[in-house]
Each structure stands twice: as C-alpha cells, then as structure tokens.
Amino acid sequence: MQGSIWRIGALLPAAGVAPLGAHVLMIGTDGRIAAVTPCDPGELTEDEAALVAMPALANAHDHGRGLATLACGVQDAPLEHWMVDLSRQPRVDPYDTAVLALARLAGSGVAAVYHCHNTQSSAALLDEASAVSQAARDTGVRVAFGWPFFDANPLVYGDHAELASFFPPERRTAIATMDQALRPCATNMALFEQAAALEHETFALHYHPVAPQWARPDTLAAIAAASARTGRRVHTHLLETRLQREWADACFPQGFVPWLDEIGLLSSRLTVAHGVWLRPDELALLAARGVTLSVNISSNLRLRSGLPALGDIAACGVGLGLGLDGMALDDDADMLRELRLANLLMTQPRAGENGPVSLPDPAPALHAAWVGGRAAILGTADGGGQIAPGAPADVLLLDRRRIAWDWIDEGLPTDPAWLLARATRADVAHLLVAGRPVVRHGRVVGVDEAAIAARLVAQARATRAASPPDANAITQAHAATHAFYASGCHCRQP
Ligand SMILES: [Zn+2]
Incomplete structure (x- = not known):
C-alpha cells in the first residue's frame, strides 16, 4: 500500500482531548499513522481548510x-x-x-x-x-x-x-x-x-x-x-x-x-x-x-x-x-x-x-x-480510536462547510459541539481504513454502490412477484404469538 499525506484545517485527536487547528497527517505504508504535525493554516487550500479529521x-x-x-x-x-x-x-x-x-x-x-x-x-x-x-x-x-x-x-x-x-x-x-x-x-x-x-x-x-x-x-x-x-x-x-x-x-x-x-x-x-x-x-x-x-x-x-x-x-x-x-x-x-x-x-x-x-x-x-x-x-489491543503516531490509520475526514454555513466568526469551528449537533453522512468527505481510502469525496471507492442498490432492489422485486409472502400464515402467527404472551406463557418455568 502507498502512504499518503493529508492537510487538514482541524483535528480531533481523541475523546476528551482538546481540538487542534491545522495539521498535516502522514500515513505510512504499513497502514498506520506515521506523523501528526501542526502546519500553517495559510498553506492550506480552501478544500483542505474545510476538513476536520477524527478517528473513524x-x-x-x-x-x-x-x-x-x-x-x-x-x-x-x-x-x-x-x-x-x-x-x-x-x-x-x-x-x-x-x-x-x-x-x-x-x-x-x-x-x-x-x-x-x-x-x-x-x-x-x-x-x-x-x-x-x-x-x-x-x-x-x-x-x-x-x-x-x-x-x-x-x-x-x-x-x-x-x-x-x-x-x-x-x-x-x-x-x-x-x-x-x-x-x-x-x-x-x-x-x-x-x-x-x-x-x-x-x-x-x-x-x-x-x-x-x-x-x-x-x-x-x-x-x-x-x-x-x-x-x-x-x-x-x-x-x-x-x-x-x-x-x-x-x-x-x-x-x-x-x-x-x-x-x-x-x-x-x-x-x-x-x-x-x-x-x-x-x-x-x-x-x-x-x-x-x-x-x-x-x-x-x-x-x-x-x-x-x-x-x-x-x-x-x-x-x-x-x-x-x-x-x-x-x-x-x-x-x-x-x-x-x-x-x-x-x-x-x-x-x-x-x-x-x-x-x-x-x-x-x-x-x-x-x-x-x-x-x-x-479487541482492546488494537490501539485505534485516536489520531496519533503508531495508531491504525482509520481516519474520518468531515467537510465542515455545510455544518457551519452560518458560523459568524472567522474560519470554521473546531469544537466537536458542531459535529455532535449537526453532522450527518452528507458531511463525510473521506474515510481511511488502515490508510486505504474507502470513501473519497463522499463516494465509496471499492464498489459501485448505486449499481448494487439498483440490482438488489430489482432482484427483491422479482423474487417478491414470483413468490409473495403467505399473508394468512403471518396473520395466524401474529395472533398466536400475541395470545401466547398475553396469557403469560413466557413466564412459566420450563
Ligand atoms: Zn440486533
């Protein structure tokens, strides 16, 4: 795997740790974070400055x-x-x-x-x-x-x-x-x-x-x-x-x-x-x-x-x-x-x-x-869940521009309060797993998500049309299970 370098406007390094400003993340060829270093925010492009990185x-x-x-x-x-x-x-x-x-x-x-x-x-x-x-x-x-x-x-x-x-x-x-x-x-x-x-x-x-x-x-x-x-x-x-x-x-x-x-x-x-x-x-x-x-x-x-x-x-x-x-x-x-x-x-x-x-x-x-x-x-020995040198490079990068469109101070907020109050999947820019880009620019990389979704729904519709569920059997099962529980049968010792 190739290593990679990410320039970001803000960083949430770990739970309970104060948010940080502009940084450069270096991802090693071993799928781990190699270095996390502060940088001059003036060096970032507008897209880079909008990113906040955090553990995936x-x-x-x-x-x-x-x-x-x-x-x-x-x-x-x-x-x-x-x-x-x-x-x-x-x-x-x-x-x-x-x-x-x-x-x-x-x-x-x-x-x-x-x-x-x-x-x-x-x-x-x-x-x-x-x-x-x-x-x-x-x-x-x-x-x-x-x-x-x-x-x-x-x-x-x-x-x-x-x-x-x-x-x-x-x-x-x-x-x-x-x-x-x-x-x-x-x-x-x-x-x-x-x-x-x-x-x-x-x-x-x-x-x-x-x-x-x-x-x-x-x-x-x-x-x-x-x-x-x-x-x-x-x-x-x-x-x-x-x-x-x-x-x-x-x-x-x-x-x-x-x-x-x-x-x-x-x-x-x-x-x-x-x-x-x-x-x-x-x-x-x-x-x-x-x-x-x-x-x-x-x-x-x-x-x-x-x-x-x-x-x-x-x-x-x-x-x-x-x-x-x-x-x-x-x-x-x-x-x-x-x-x-x-x-x-x-x-x-x-x-x-x-x-x-x-x-x-x-x-x-x-x-x-x-x-x-x-x-x-x-397991607990994995060392993940933080952005730190040596940790697995499982990193989520959110674009803060939608979340903070109405922010009235200069720049964009770094506080996780904004993430917790407003972020949704619409704000996911990139996702790395062991350093590998799994999502880039909001799109899943490894598979064609839209094509699979269309294929799956078409298959389900065809199967449903060929063999519809037995509505009568389901109605009977609902009535019987309701009666079983209503009678307290689940509370009898075996
Ligand atoms: Zn479950």
Whole structure:
C-alpha cells in the first residue's frame, strides 16, 4: 500500500482531548499513522481548510441488511411482532445485501462494524459468511462476523407445544416441533471451524449466541468455554425487550445475569447488545467483568423496546459502544446521527441529581463511537480510536462547510459541539481504513454502490412477484404469538 499525506484545517485527536487547528497527517505504508504535525493554516487550500479529521466511527452492533426491512413491508413494531413479519423478506443475493450494507456504513464514516449474521437460509450459512467476507474485502471496512448459534425458542420465549395450541389445528404439529430444525451446537461449532478459512485482514469470526433466550444453556456454556480456550470474542443480544426481561426473571429466579456469570459467559471478551432492561446491579456486574455493552438507541425507539438508561450506563463504568442494528433513526444507516442521539441522551439530568444541570461533556459519547465500539469488534489491543503516531490509520475526514454555513466568526469551528449537533453522512468527505481510502469525496471507492442498490432492489422485486409472502400464515402467527404472551406463557418455568 502507498502512504499518503493529508492537510487538514482541524483535528480531533481523541475523546476528551482538546481540538487542534491545522495539521498535516502522514500515513505510512504499513497502514498506520506515521506523523501528526501542526502546519500553517495559510498553506492550506480552501478544500483542505474545510476538513476536520477524527478517528473513524465504529458500529458495534448491526446485521448487514442491504435491503431495509421497511422496503419489504415489515413495519416498525414491537420486536416480537416485528420478528414474525421478517418472513416477508425475499431471499436476495447474500453478497449484494452485505456489500451494500457495508458501503452505506462506510459512507457515514464507519470503519469497523460488528455484523451479527441473520441467515436467509440456515443451510447456506457458510456460503453467506463467504459472501460477507468478500464484501469486507471489496469495501475495505473492518468486519467482525458474529457466527450465529440459534438453537432454542424459534418463535416465542417458551414452550412451543403450548404456542401450538394458539394455532389452527393443521399447523400445530409443525409449530410444536419447529425447534428440531435448528442446528445443534456441536454441528455448528464444526461449521464454525470450517468458516475460519474465510478470515482475512478485515474479516474475523466471533461466536454469536443470538441471545440467551435463543440459545440453549449448554450451548451458552460451550461458547463460554470455547471463547476462554481460543480468545475469540463473543457477542449476544441481551434483555432488549420487556418480554425478554419477564422470561429471564421467570426462568432464572436465582438471578439471570449472575447465572450468565456462573456459566463463564461474562468476561472482557463479551459484548452484549441492547441491555435496555438491565438493572443497576446487573450493569455493575457486567462492568466488574469487563463486558462491553453496545446500545442501539434508534433501533430501540423504532422497535418500541424502550430506552436504555444512558446516563446510568455511562456512569456505571461498563465499556460502551454504539450500534445501528440496521435500524437507524431515518433508516439511512447514519452513524453520525446515532452519535448525536447518544450524546444527547448521555448528558441529560439523571434521577437523584440536584442543583444546576452539569454542562454537557461530549467525551463519553465520542469515546463510545471511536474506542468503545471498536473494542467490541477488534479487541482492546488494537490501539485505534485516536489520531496519533503508531495508531491504525482509520481516519474520518468531515467537510465542515455545510455544518457551519452560518458560523459568524472567522474560519470554521473546531469544537466537536458542531459535529455532535449537526453532522450527518452528507458531511463525510473521506474515510481511511488502515490508510486505504474507502470513501473519497463522499463516494465509496471499492464498489459501485448505486449499481448494487439498483440490482438488489430489482432482484427483491422479482423474487417478491414470483413468490409473495403467505399473508394468512403471518396473520395466524401474529395472533398466536400475541395470545401466547398475553396469557403469560413466557413466564412459566420450563
Ligand atoms: Zn440486533
């Protein structure tokens, strides 16, 4: 790889560090930052002076959906209802959907993403992983691939024989036995070993027990043991919704998160996503074990999961990352807007505080977007998330002219307050990952994003026309799952 030199009007070197003025960034041939030196702003062109450089963003929880759920007629709704609707999604090319998702994220300044894989076809998991691996290579975005372990509770949290009684008689046997089709842990572990051949510089496999309610207890324990043995990270959804909280409390009266600790799952190698319904003592336990929490604010709003207590979470000491979960607020994969939401929620007054409200400190939200989420994807030894000599050259360069069009002092603002208040993907000028230009002048370099998007939508429309979803079956499943939860069936101990 060739080295490069970037002249910039302003620099945000790291979370909690004061912004700096004009600098020259030198990127080495090893993909790391070679030097960061001040320069005379008078030497810069107008385009260079408009740039502010900062660490690239990390999206700590996502699913790689190039085709939006809304596009498939899956309306935003409470998670358990929404998941039934996901069967409306047509099967599409796994490479196109993955590469489009990565290109969109790159266009909003994301250099690294945690991709929790949802299979389109469980039988095709290896091929789908191969497609995501290729998409990571082609876009240059760093991808941690969460290899799904999904072997419990396919449709509801609880007894599927009981769920079957809410379905018409002709569907009851299939519903009651549907968990038998799920891939057992040992088979999945063997497949995981095969998939390790897909790893490359920007693509790594992680264990992804989809959630404690969607993996058997012995599977969770096996993954905890495998992670301790291999050092590979683990990523799981945790307590995203109220119904999951109710299920967990009923099934683990001795304490749900302490039980996860007992089986060895809680460690500095673990990331949990959502945590909307975590209690303070559980947050403290996660913090004590060095667990990272990825919060997904827009997703929680759209899927009516509730809001994570961001102020309490930021204060409890747990490692924190931000995730889009494929459900950005405006459905546009904009990580910069997610950063804005996180910063606003993290700096609101908290219950129990008195007197003047503290001045907002942007450092915790910036740390989550630059460092905390990155650790969930790449581990903690990577040295990224800062603009400093020796750090990986994962650099986001924003053009400040749109953001600060009405700034009345000379020059352009350097304070991150402007970035946090106004920046969107429209302001992304360039993105470097390991020094490689992934976005240049606002366009993704490695792939033709517009052509892929057009191809993907055309394919989805053709598939939809050829095999429309079974609306009647979906209506039945909605009615049955609603009745199951309304009757409290998820709160019965197995
Ligand atoms: Zn998710």
